[in-house]
Amino acid sequence: MSAALLTLPADLRHDNAALCLAQLQSQIRNSTQQVLEIQAGQLSNFDSSALAVLLGCRREAESLSKSLKFKQFPAKLRELALLYGVSELLVESA
Numbered sequence: 001m002s003a004a005l006l007t008l009p010a011d012l013r014h015d016n017a018a019l020c021l022a023q024l025q026s027q028i029r030n031s032t033q034q035v036l037e038i039q040a041g042q043l044s045n046f047d048s049s050a051l052a053v054l055l056g057c058r059r060e061a062e063s064l065s066k067s068l069k070f071k072q073f074p075a076k077l078r079e080l081a082l083l084y085g086v087s088e089l090l091v092e093s094a
Contacts, residue, residue, distance in 0.1 A: 003069060004033035006057070008040045008050070017049035024053065025060045034066050037093070041072035051081055054090050069093035 006027055012020055028036055038057060043050065054070065061068035070092045073081075081087040 002033070003035040003037040004031040006036060006038045008038060008043045008053070010042045011045040012043060012050045012053060013045065013047045014049045017053050021053045021056045024057050028057060028060045028066065028068075029064065031066070035069065036061060036066055037069045037071055039071045040074065040077060043074055043077060046077065048080060048084065050077060051084055051086055051090070055086065058089060 004027070006024055009016070009020060024038070038054065040050075040054075058068055070090055073090075073092050078087065078092075081090050
C-alpha cells in the first residue's frame with residue numbers, strides 16, 4: 001500500500017507555521033489514503049514551531065483514524081524534539 005506524500009517546506013518558523021499547518025491538515029483530511037507520510041528532508045530553516053506543526057498533523061491524522069509516518073528529519077529537528085520531550089510522539093519510520 002502506498003502512502004500519500006506530504007512535504008514540509010524548507011523554511012518553517014513561527015511566521016508561516018499556522019499557514020503550513022492548515023495546508024497540511026487540509027491535505028490529510030482530503031487524502032483518500034489511510035497512510036500518509038510527511039517528509040522533512042527539505043527543512044533547513046526552522047524553530048520549535050516545526051514541532052507544533054508536526055504534532056498538529058499527527059492529531060489530525062489520528063482524529064481521522066489515519067496512519068502518519070515521519071521521514072527524513074534533519075538532525076537538529078530530532079535534537080529539538082528530544083529537548084521539548086516530544087521525540088516519542090514523532091518517531092521516524094524506516
